[in-house]
Amino acid sequence: MAGSGEFAIYCGDLATSGGSPQMRVAILVFDRCLSMEACTISDLLLMANRVALAGSSHAEAPFRVEMVSVGRRRIAAAGGVELKASPATPEIDLLIVPGVDFARLEVRQGDIAVFDQEIRFIRRCFAVGVPVASVCAGAFLLAEAGLLHGRRATTAWLFAPQLARLYPDVRVDSEALMVEDGGVTTAGAFSAAADLAVHLVRRRGGTTLARRVAGLALLAPSRESQAPYVEAPPVREREVRFSARVEQWLIQRYHEPYDLPRLAAAFHCSTRTLLRRFNHEVGTTPLACLQRHRVEVAKGLLRSSSLTVAEITERVGYRDVATFCALFGRLVRLSPAAYRRQFAGDGPGATRGR
Numbered sequence: 001m002a003g004s005g006e007f008a009i010y011c012g013d014l015a016t017s018g019g020s021p022q023m024r025v026a027i028l029v030f031d032r033c034l035s036m037e038a039c040t041i042s043d044l045l046l047m048a049n050r051v052a053l054a055g056s057s058h059a060e061a062p063f064r065v066e067m068v069s070v071g072r073r074r075i076a077a078a079g080g081v082e083l084k085a086s087p088a089t090p091e092i093d094l095l096i097v098p099g100v101d102f103a104r105l106e107v108r109q110g111d112i113a114v115f116d117q118e119i120r121f122i123r124r125c126f127a128v129g130v131p132v133a134s135v136c137a138g139a140f141l142l143a144e145a146g147l148l149h150g151r152r153a154t155t156a157w158l159f160a161p162q163l164a165r166l167y168p169d170v171r172v173d174s175e176a177l178m179v180e181d182g183g184v185t186t187a188g189a190f191s192a193a194a195d196l197a198v199h200l201v202r203r204r205g206g207t208t209l210a211r212r213v214a215g216l217a218l219l220a221p222s223r224e225s226q227a228p229y230v231e232a233p234p235v236r237e238r239e240v241r242f243s244a245r246v247e248q249w250l251i252q253r254y255h256e257p258y259d260l261p262r263l264a265a266a267f268h269c270s271t272r273t274l275l276r277r278f279n280h281e282v283g284t285t286p287l288a289c290l291q292r293h294r295v296e297v298a299k300g301l302l303r304s305s306s307l308t309v310a311e312i313t314e315r316v317g318y319r320d321v322a323t324f325c326a327l328f329g330r331l332v333r334l335s336p337a338a339y340r341r342q343f344a345g346d347g348p349g350a351t352r353g354r
């Protein structure tokens with residue numbers, strides 16, 4: 001059975017132990033889980049087994065993978081996909097929890113409570129020293145099981161604010177693609193299942209095996225952040241919090257210079273009160289929210305127009321191109337030009353101009 005050390009260290013030990021047994025990986029499936037995440041991990045580890053066995057130096061496949069469930073053999077995954085599963089047992093080396101289909105694209109405490117059996121199994125596994133990993137919204141089940149208490153973690157960027165709100169003791173990193181902390185690994189949105197699988201192959205079978213598997217699957221060689229993919233979350237009409245009204249006021253005037261006293265006057269309060277109330281609700285400043293919106297507008301223009309970076313800078317309310325480019329790079333982890341090269345083509349007027 002796995003020790004209680006860091007997931008990375010544990011897998012690294014397996015990778016260098018030579019003649020070590022297969023790594024027993026259990027993928028926990030349940031009703032409304034995202035089957036593609038579960039199957040992506042299973043298939044990529046199967047591919048790793050095939051590639052490893054093709055070399056004469058490997059006597060056995062590095063992974064033994066099973067889909068398991070608590071109490072049921074047939075699972076109705078998201079979209080009505082039926083999965084067959086073996087009975088879940090903690091006699092494994094790693095437990096992986098895929099994401100959940102949250103129909104409203106938001107998560108409430110009651111949405112998580114229905115997975116009580118799975119949460120108890122996750123807690124049981126970790127208590128006996130089994131490292132646990134999650135993909136996407138699977139992080140909510142780990143948080144409810146208490147595994148993320150005081151730990152750094154990530155999830156799908158869309159759900160990150162909700163994870164932070166429901167579990168304030170979790171240090172949520174919304175931009176990280178993958179986070180390892182104390183035997184717990186969390187991966188970001190949906191396709192990060194592939195990144196988690198390749199990461200696992202690298203730890204267990206080495207860099208060469210991981211590179212070959214990634215190449216066969218046409219996976220990007222290195223992704224480190226969700227930041228380039230982040231967009232503004234969908235607006236919910238029932239949202240009437242103070243911070244939402246402030247943010248809406250700023251968005252309507254995003255091309256104008258930021259003026260904190262004017263903003264406070266619009267909401268009939270002092271600048272200090274406005275900043276305190278806003279920070280209490282969303283954990284940041286009005287200026288930071290405005291900056292993110294301006295970058296979102298710029299990303300759209302970079303994808304779908306032939307405007308130059310200088311022209312886009314002016315359109316989103318900045319006078320200095322260097323200042324805007326520095327902000328863009330900090331939030332997106334790509335320069336405007338690099339973002340356009342990677343994502344241009346989302347509209348009829350898209351070009352690859354600078």
